[in-house]
Amino acid sequence: MDRLDKFNFILLVVLILVTTGMLVQHELNASKNTEPVLDGKEAMIKQYKEQIARDAVTYKEVVVAKNENRHQDAITMLDEIIRSHPDNPQSYVLKAEIIHEKGQLAKAIATYRIAIEMDPDLVDDKTPIFIGDSVMDLITVARGKLNREKKLKPNDKTLALALENIYYLQRRIAGGCE
Amino acid sequence: MSWLKRIDLAIITGALLGVGGVLIAFVGNPVNSGICISCFLENLAGALQLQGELRMSYIRPELIGFVLGAFVVAKKTGRFKVTGGSSPIIRFFLGFFIIVGCAVFIGCPIKMILRLAAGDLTAVVAVVGMMFGVWCGARYIKAGVFLERERNMPRINGYIFPFLAFLLLIFIFFQPVFIKQGQTGPAAMHAPVLLSLALGLILGGFSQRSGLCITGGFRNYFLFREKTLLSGVITFFVTALLVSLATNQFNLGLNGQPASHMSHGWTFLAMTLVGLASVIIDGCPFRQVIKSGQGDIDAGITTVGMLAGAALVISWSMRSTSAGPEFAGKIAVMSGLILCLLVVVSYRKNVRTAR
Numbered sequence: 001m002d003r004l005d006k007f008n009f010i011l012l013v014v015l016i017l018v019t020t021g022m023l024v025q026h027e028l029n030a031s032k033n034t035e036p037v038l039d040g041k042e043a044m045i046k047q048y049k050e051q052i053a054r055d056a057v058t059y060k061e062v063v064v065a066k067n068e069n070r071h072q073d074a075i076t077m078l079d080e081i082i083r084s085h086p087d088n089p090q091s092y093v094l095k096a097e098i099i100h101e102k103g104q105l106a107k108a109i110a111t112y113r114i115a116i117e118m119d120p121d122l123v124d125d126k127t128p129i130f131i132g133d134s135v136m137d138l139i140t141v142a143r144g145k146l147n148r149e150k151k152l153k154p155n156d157k158t159l160a161l162a163l164e165n166i167y168y169l170q171r172r173i174a175g176g177c178e
Numbered sequence: 179m180s181w182l183k184r185i186d187l188a189i190i191t192g193a194l195l196g197v198g199g200v201l202i203a204f205v206g207n208p209v210n211s212g213i214c215i216s217c218f219l220e221n222l223a224g225a226l227q228l229q230g231e232l233r234m235s236y237i238r239p240e241l242i243g244f245v246l247g248a249f250v251v252a253k254k255t256g257r258f259k260v261t262g263g264s265s266p267i268i269r270f271f272l273g274f275f276i277i278v279g280c281a282v283f284i285g286c287p288i289k290m291i292l293r294l295a296a297g298d299l300t301a302v303v304a305v306v307g308m309m310f311g312v313w314c315g316a317r318y319i320k321a322g323v324f325l326e327r328e329r330n331m332p333r334i335n336g337y338i339f340p341f342l343a344f345l346l347l348i349f350i351f352f353q354p355v356f357i358k359q360g361q362t363g364p365a366a367m368h369a370p371v372l373l374s375l376a377l378g379l380i381l382g383g384f385s386q387r388s389g390l391c392i393t394g395g396f397r398n399y400f401l402f403r404e405k406t407l408l409s410g411v412i413t414f415f416v417t418a419l420l421v422s423l424a425t426n427q428f429n430l431g432l433n434g435q436p437a438s439h440m441s442h443g444w445t446f447l448a449m450t451l452v453g454l455a456s457v458i459i460d461g462c463p464f465r466q467v468i469k470s471g472q473g474d475i476d477a478g479i480t481t482v483g484m485l486a487g488a489a490l491v492i493s494w495s496m497r498s499t500s501a502g503p504e505f506a507g508k509i510a511v512m513s514g515l516i517l518c519l520l521v522v523v524s525y526r527k528n529v530r531t532a533r
């Protein structure tokens with residue numbers, strides 16, 4: 001080991017010690033100053049609960065109309081909300097529920113697809129906004145009905161699209177790394 | 179392990195991969211995706227903020243285990259050889275496009291077999307596509323196409339990747355602020371950290387010794403009718419199938435399979451790209467990760483390319499969703515195939531010139 005090697009070795013040790021010292025000091029300061037913070041999961045649930053509370057206000061009148069079976073009024077109000085808040089998937093979830101109540105299965109499924117494409121967390125059972133079970137119930141009913149209709153009208157493109165939407169929703173609800 | 183023959187090791191590794199790959203999904207990892215190098219790299223890219231999809235952001239301990247397991251076993255058995263310098267930029271971009279192909283299919287070759295073993299029939303087209311790509315690659319090798327030989331490199335090069343894996347392990351336990359971890363979607367689906375790490379270490383160690391490689395198994399068979407690695411691949415499938423059946427995770431069909439789509443033509447082309455590129459760079463994504471832990475700098479460069487690909491397939495939507503492949507994904511697959519053919523043409527020319 002010549003002088004240059006010795007110098008480099010000492011410099012290396014010094015740099016490692018200084019860097020370690022900086023990291024330790026930073027961590028110690030950080031642990032002194034921090035207020036209690038929510039872990040990631042708690043923060044996510046809190047965020048969604050706040051969103052649910054905001055949505056309850058936004059969609060209050062829609063829900064009233066829906067509960068009173070004034071389906072067309074509810075849809076008109078939803079369309080207005082969609083125009084002013086196009087990014088909120090909850091509009092499409094409510095719209096799909098109303099369309100489902102009206103008995104239009106294929107249209108309800110297509111509307112659920114829009115909502116889930118906007119926010120895939122809607123079919124994540126770890127979130128408070130999970131709607132996977134109710135969508136799956138609809139799919140189970142609709143799949144049998146639409147498959148029977150498809151046999152009668154094999155070239156009907158609307159039916160083919162409805163079935164494609166069903167399979168899409170099934171794949172999303174099934175989970176996987178996507 | 180020295181008393182075991184290579185074929186036994188390949189079979190044991192295949193069995194471990196099959197059992198581990200299905201059981202790790204049973205205890206928390208995404209369905210049909212217990213082990214998937216492309217998904218794991220996409221998750222890692224998200225955790226490092228190389229892409230912004232929080233649902234796909236998590237440092238998968240299995241990935242760290244693969245590298246460190248291979249490193250420890252290679253060191254212990256005197257197989258830690260630091261080599262590199264063979265067409266690094268070509269390897270980087272082929273690694274990049276391998277992940278593009280995986281993202282368009284939604285899964286690496288390991289996940290392809292796990293999906294098939296779980297009854298997902300959409301993976302059949304992927305198997306055919308990958309085999310076709312490997313077959314083309316084998317034909318090109320016979321015709322004199324191969325990247326130049328690697329050479330010995332200073333030892334420090336070989337320690338970089340294991341060090342990075344160790345650093346990621348520290349990040350898992352200390353969670354610095356710049357590391358992101360999603361709480362919904364695939365990021366939230368994970369087995370306990372220590373279990374994932376242990377599985378990764380075991381698989382990394384065994385894979386280092388056996389050389390198990392999905393594309394390599396088919397390549398060796400097409401080239402020499404040699405069945406050692408292929409026997410490991412077949413064992414992997416059979417074991418995964420049995421464990422899927424035993425754990426009630428088997429669901430035979432085309433429709434409604436998790437993280438799949440029905441664009442079979444693009445699945446075929448995407449996995450043809452994965453098969454062909456993997457033969458050119460000598461190993462599937464899993465094998466590249468293992469080799470990067472045993473001192474192979476070329477595999478390390480490929481893995482960095484794969485990580486870059488994993489980040490950009492999300493950021494630039496060069497991938498598929500349940501609705502099918504995005505337009506950018508289709509263009510990227512075509513670009514990857516074009517690059518493969520350009521490499522084939524130019525390297526064959528080099529060989530001819532050398533003769």
